[in-house]
Amino acid sequence: MTFRQFAYRNVIRNRRIYAAFFMASMFSVMVFLMYSMLLFHPKIDDEFLREVASTGMIVAEVILYIFTLFFLFYSMSAFLQARSKEFGLLLQLGMERKQLNKLVFLETMLIGAFSVATGIVFGYAFTKFFFMIVRELLQLESLPLYVSWKPFALTIGSFLSLFVIISLTSVIFIREQKIIELLKGYKKLDELQSYSTVKAILGIFLLLFAYGAAAFTSTKVVFTLSLLLPPVAALGTYFFFTHSVLFFHQQIRKRKSLYWHRYRLIAFSEGAVKLRENARMYFIVTIVSTVAFLSVGTLTSLTSYTGQYRELNPLALIYTSELTNPLERQHIDLLTRELEEEGLSYSLVPYLVKKQTSSFSQYEVDILRESDVNQLAVALRAPLIELEAGQAMFIPYSENSLTSFKDREIQTVLEESNVPILVKGVYPEMLFPTLSFGSNVIVVSDQDYLLINEPVIGQTIEESFYKFYAFHVPEWERTKSIGLEIDSQVTDAIYSNQSNDLPFYFENSGLNYSIIRATFSLLLFTGLMVAAVLLLAAGSFVYFKLYTGLERDKRQFEVLKRMGLTDQELIKIVNRQLVPQFFLPWGIAMLHSAFSFISLQVIWHDLADVSILMEMIYVLIGFTFIQVLYYFLIRWRYIANVRAS
Amino acid sequence: MSILKMDDVTKVYEGKVTHRALNQLSFEVNKGEFIAVMGPSGSGKTTLLNIISTIDTATSGYVTIDGLRPEEMTKNELALFRRRQLGFVFQDFNLMQMLTVEENMVLPLTMDGHSVDEMKKRLLDISMKLDLYNILDKRPNEISGGQAQRTAIGRALIHKPTFILADEPTGNLDSKASRDVLELLSKVNQEQETTIIMVTHDPIAASYCDRVVFIKDGEFFNEIYSDDRRQTFFQRILNVLSLLGGNVNDLSTIRLS
Numbered sequence: 008m009t010f011r012q013f014a015y016r017n018v019i020r021n022r023r024i025y026a027a028f029f030m031a032s033m034f035s036v037m038v039f040l041m042y043s044m045l046l047f048h049p050k051i052d053d054e055f056l057r058e059v060a061s062t063g064m065i066v067a068e069v070i071l072y073i074f075t076l077f078f079l080f081y082s083m084s085a086f087l088q089a090r091s092k093e094f095g096l097l098l099q100l101g102m103e104r105k106q107l108n109k110l111v112f113l114e115t116m117l118i119g120a121f122s123v124a125t126g127i128v129f130g131y132a133f134t135k136f137f138f139m140i141v142r143e144l145l146q147l148e149s150l151p152l153y154v155s156w157k158p159f160a161l162t163i164g165s166f167l168s169l170f171v172i173i174s175l176t177s178v179i180f181i182r183e184q185k186i187i188e189l190l191k192g193y194k195k196l197d198e199l200q201s202y203s204t205v206k207a208i209l210g211i212f213l214l215l216f217a218y219g220a221a222a223f224t225s226t227k228v229v230f231t232l233s234l235l236l237p238p239v240a241a242l243g244t245y246f247f248f249t250h251s252v253l254f255f256h257q258q259i260r261k262r263k264s265l266y267w268h269r270y271r272l273i274a275f276s277e278g279a280v281k282l283r284e285n286a287r288m289y290f291i292v293t294i295v296s297t298v299a300f301l302s303v304g305t306l307t308s309l310t311s312y313t314g315q316y317r318e319l320n321p322l323a324l325i326y327t328s329e330l331t332n333p334l335e336r337q338h339i340d341l342l343t344r345e346l347e348e349e350g351l352s353y354s355l356v357p358y359l360v361k362k363q364t365s366s367f368s369q370y371e372v373d374i375l376r377e378s379d380v381n382q383l384a385v386a387l388r389a390p391l392i393e394l395e396a397g398q399a400m401f402i403p404y405s406e407n408s409l410t411s412f413k414d415r416e417i418q419t420v421l422e423e424s425n426v427p428i429l430v431k432g433v434y435p436e437m438l439f440p441t442l443s444f445g446s447n448v449i450v451v452s453d454q455d456y457l458l459i460n461e462p463v464i465g466q467t468i469e470e471s472f473y474k475f476y477a478f479h480v481p482e483w484e485r486t487k488s489i490g491l492e493i494d495s496q497v498t499d500a501i502y503s504n505q506s507n508d509l510p511f512y513f514e515n516s517g518l519n520y521s522i523i524r525a526t527f528s529l530l531l532f533t534g535l536m537v538a539a540v541l542l543l544a545a546g547s548f549v550y551f552k553l554y555t556g557l558e559r560d561k562r563q564f565e566v567l568k569r570m571g572l573t574d575q576e577l578i579k580i581v582n583r584q585l586v587p588q589f590f591l592p593w594g595i596a597m598l599h600s601a602f603s604f605i606s607l608q609v610i611w612h613d614l615a616d617v618s619i620l621m622e623m624i625y626v627l628i629g630f631t632f633i634q635v636l637y638y639f640l641i642r643w644r645y646i647a648n649v650r651a652s
Numbered sequence: 653m654s655i656l657k658m659d660d661v662t663k664v665y666e667g668k669v670t671h672r673a674l675n676q677l678s679f680e681v682n683k684g685e686f687i688a689v690m691g692p693s694g695s696g697k698t699t700l701l702n703i704i705s706t707i708d709t710a711t712s713g714y715v716t717i718d719g720l721r722p723e724e725m726t727k728n729e730l731a732l733f734r735r736r737q738l739g740f741v742f743q744d745f746n747l748m749q750m751l752t753v754e755e756n757m758v759l760p761l762t763m764d765g766h767s768v769d770e771m772k773k774r775l776l777d778i779s780m781k782l783d784l785y786n787i788l789d790k791r792p793n794e795i796s797g798g799q800a801q802r803t804a805i806g807r808a809l810i811h812k813p814t815f816i817l818a819d820e821p822t823g824n825l826d827s828k829a830s831r832d833v834l835e836l837l838s839k840v841n842q843e844q845e846t847t848i849i850m851v852t853h854d855p856i857a858a859s860y861c862d863r864v865v866f867i868k869d870g871e872f873f874n875e876i877y878s879d880d881r882r883q884t885f886f887q888r889i890l891n892v893l894s895l896l897g898g899n900v901n902d903l904s905t906i907r908l909s
Contacts, residue, residue: 267768573728
């Protein structure tokens, strides 16, 4: 048997323990390859989409890489510790340290090469499927599978280098130990029992503080808090797992009527030891799960924003034109012609918007005519209004303003034309997209409208009046291809920062919607896959730890069974041990994300007026479901292993 | 009156290599007896103890413990039987590392759902008897081997079992601690009339018993009863052992004239 064969057989015969390790790294390689395939795709023509796709993929890949590095490093060192007796024996039989290092290196590289190979095979096999989903999300004509060396080189290069780093560094853990210590195995029970009451209470306090601050946050402090709270919560979580858990256990221990009860004695003490023993791991799992929940939750909330997009943008196309704009006629003709060619029915309402200064606030207000507004309202099936001379009404510019203007009543004079009006109430629905006009828009009666004919002081008529064309298209999602030429002129002007020089402005909600939707759903999809990898890895951590402690647990249960523990009681003990291991990190992660979302809601509320509660509940329920499944799977394996003796 | 009866008990381990661990072994144990089972390595001592512990079943033959037939009982009944009627002492103590001395001792009572007051009363009683009162809050890794084995004995005694089954209880102890443990066991045997079956390699340990049963290759070999002096009993044990091994060099070199 050569040295290489020895390493090979070690891996093959330890395959059960390597399985979780292998699965998690293979899955990571697989997802990484799919992202790389999209990253290097030659057929994404659209500049903007390509940018979104590649940025998203790069970020996702970096997260994947760092996380996998971390995961592998942790599991590798735990695994080597679990095998310390074996290494001690090899050293006792006269193996050199150098050879031992080589053995570990070979083993790690073997498993690494194998997981990279299978990951790439599966990854490539699923790439077509992945592309189909992405094509659907980005609404592209086609996204064919292609062959290029680049994505493969990136994946293989990244992961092989990762495994080299792991195998070189993880050896350090066994190098430091004396042979006799290796042979005895790691017994750290002394350390396990000690905790500091101060740190235990500090941990709980920090967590409560973070939750409290997150729950009662307001717009003013939310950005400061978003920098301050994550480290506080992370530190609190760390102390919670390393100290507070034992502190609570000690409190229960003191109450004998609670603690000295049937199998609780074993279940609680064993649970506490396991939690403490793996405290750092649970800390990591908690943080990882929190990040996973948060990223998916945030992305879901973005998608819910696109769902409410229509309500905020009732008009399909809007075209604003200054009076001096020479292209106005031509553009409107173009738009109507294109709409007709597409076979879309539409109604067009042209407005002449007049600007005046309000004596009440000294700000400029945009003034619309009652009959124009009613014409659009008819098309949109919105309520009609009836104004008498001297009366006016606010036009809402956001959902918020619908309620805030509702009971407002202002007596003002339009200074330049000297028209006194009473502005009372608000139009009950969003007629125009948020940024079509300024924030002061009113509608006045036709009589008063005619009286306004003086420009704003210091401006000409041409500067203070402008045209506004509102196109209502019932099938607004199909307007994607209308006015692309005008849209690109506007976009170019915005990019080159000359939008003020352009005498016109054009907005196509259908087009914007399709871009927003594609971007968000792509990000969501990417985030979901990253979260899936993280969750899988978090579960593997738990499985891995259980597996390395299996021998000890087996011996313990054997003694207990000899002393008269029934099978049902064994299962109950296992349940009570496993439940905190699975659901404590998960529960804390849930709490973390729930409170983060409360803060996030504050930010969202100001930005887009969108409630993300429902989306969050769906996401959390989804993750809970996965976690419960995972719990049953691992419990099943663990009980089978513990009982087989 | 016999409390344990073995009738032609045979145990065959099936597998790639079939192995007959016990071969038509028969003997009886009376109530309140302290007996030692001796024999060379691989003679079937541990298998015998496992069958008496009801965690293993005989391939053929009958075992009757306290009038009960283990093979006729369900798994749950067996577990309850072990929990109430048997106490175990092991060579490597097998204390629960995460429990304190006190918690280790009350473990059989908690499994059986006794009240906390009852547990405290019995704990106080037994910890005084075993001289463990000062270390009740210590953990197994903080106490000496002798103390650990006394804790294990406390755990085996606290539920007042009919039987104590001891597997090499002195195997990991120094001579002083061994003597303490053995004296303790014989005191328990005399005062509480608990039947004790002890598997051992050590002739000195065996010399504390009322009777020594020798087995060889899974078969009954011989048995001897104690007499008034431990010294001469020890000598007779050595004599049988020398016959048993067939090779005097296998045995302890100490010979008392």
